[in-house]
Amino acid sequence: MTSKVVIVGGGVIGSAVAYFLRASDPSVQVTVIERDPTYARSSSALSAASIRQQFSTPLSVQMSLYGIAFLRSIGERLEVDGVQPSIDLHEGGYLFLATAAGVATLRENHALQTRLGADISLLDSQRLRERFAWMNTDDLAAGAFGESGEGWFDGYGLVQAFRKKAQALGARYVAADVVGLERDGRTVTHAVTSNGESHACDMLVNAAGAWSRTIAQMLGIDIPVHARRRSIFNVSSPARLSACPLVIDPSGVYFRPEGRTYICGTSPSADNDPDDLPLDEVDHALFDDVIWPTLAHRVPAFEALRVENCWSGYYEYNVLDQNAIIGCHPDIENCIFANGFSGHGLQQGPATGRGVSELILHGRYTTLDLSSLGWQRVLDNQPIVEKNVV
Incomplete structure (x- = not known):
């Protein structure tokens, strides 16, 4: 049973995962490690913050359809102590x-x-x-x-809304860098941070955005995600x-x-x-x-x-096909990657947060099947061709 989840990265992806985990199962201990709690260099805060369904692959369309439904109801979903967040959503098309x-x-x-x-x-x-x-x-x-x-919205506001709600639900945020990952064979056991702490985990989530490649390298994995300005x-x-x-x-x-x-x-x-x-x-x-x-x-x-x-700001740019990589790598059984969104992280954040939480809690997707975004296409060098890359 997964009881301790450590999430590396507290931007929109990491905070969405934390929110969905705690909202779905309050017994799961969630720790989010974020190197910059001001989000001054965060891709989530520095992007043009927009959402569309105009993609050429079915899954991208479906993820953004869920995304807009979530954003429209964000006030009710992410309310904390009677205060409803606003992200100034403009459906201008x-x-x-x-x-x-x-x-x-x-x-x-x-x-x-x-x-x-x-x-x-x-x-x-x-x-x-x-x-x-x-x-x-x-x-x-x-x-x-x-x-x-x-349309478009306040990306920084969305990150803060996810973060505050996750914290209100009991997620713990740690302001530090991850400087090492300890393994026992194919299992990650601890995340070591720059403040001298060691965080035990049953499941690790790599949601480090433009810095996700550094985290992957700590596990001996080369992820084709690069920081592109x-x-x-x-x-x-x-x-x-x-x-x-x-x-x-x-x-x-x-x-x-x-x-x-x-x-x-x-x-x-x-x-x-x-x-x-x-x-x-x-x-x-x-x-x-x-x-x-x-x-x-x-x-x-x-x-x-x-x-x-x-x-x-940085795109966490997947040089294979500019689509996200979501799921476990076959070499590490308890690390879920959620990286390489290539400019689509904010709009795909709600669907990704929900999907990753399902993988952790149920071992499978129970709503929208994101498995085509998994590692296998990367290992087989079989890119998903998205024609509407912006």
Whole structure:
């Protein structure tokens, strides 16, 4: 019987696991070890914090459908002492844009998403012009728009809500680094922390995000998850775009409203995306050379932009297929990995927390089957192909 669970990492994944464990079985002792309780460098706090169902694989769609249901009811679910948390959820929708070359993929994805229950509309170029008159559609053939269930929210607020509720339910949080893991054969027995403590465990959960590879290496396991820096820019413009969703340009550049300003960004090219770049630096060249020209082309009113703020955070980037790795590695029988979300951790956090807690408590998934995200595909070098990687 699992009575002591140690979770490495107290971001959205680790705290979601802690919450679901304690909510499901208060007899389980849960210890969350978080190196930075301020979350100043946490991917959860530094991301663009959004949720969508516009994926091309069924499981990703289903995880986010559960995610939006959870976020909509977060006040009741994560209430502590009569105080209901708010994450300022805006269901403004995602708008994926496509040129003629991308229409077939957009249609195929749309068919899958709507079959699974997502509220997505497929718009031709004329309907795009009618609904988003501020957009240059001359080179566009179609777009897919989330009418509901997609949008953005306060990512830091979600992490804090999970953490506070987990603590209220009895989870213990320890502010320290994990500096070693003790094993007895194929079993992890203790997590040793930088404050000199040794935490006994029946089950270990690696939810260390961008630092998950270090934890895996302590067990002699090489996980293909790397810390990849992503820069986000907050810009102001005299433009006032009515009913502006989170727009994904065919180039991969995205933008969305943030109050009276806008948040934007894109991924760097594959040949300019090294590991572990410093978070106190921002890729201004990417903004000047790629993001701003793309924004000005797509929204003519964005010719006049000013960067008000900018920051960088890490993607815990799975270099195999940019999908999460969830489950046990065959070499270690009592360590569950929940890593490599590649920018989707916040929106997949609720489904992951629930699923990992089921694995721990029941030895299997009892709601949504996440087994296709397990280690076997990694060991077999069989990536899951997700077409809508942002």
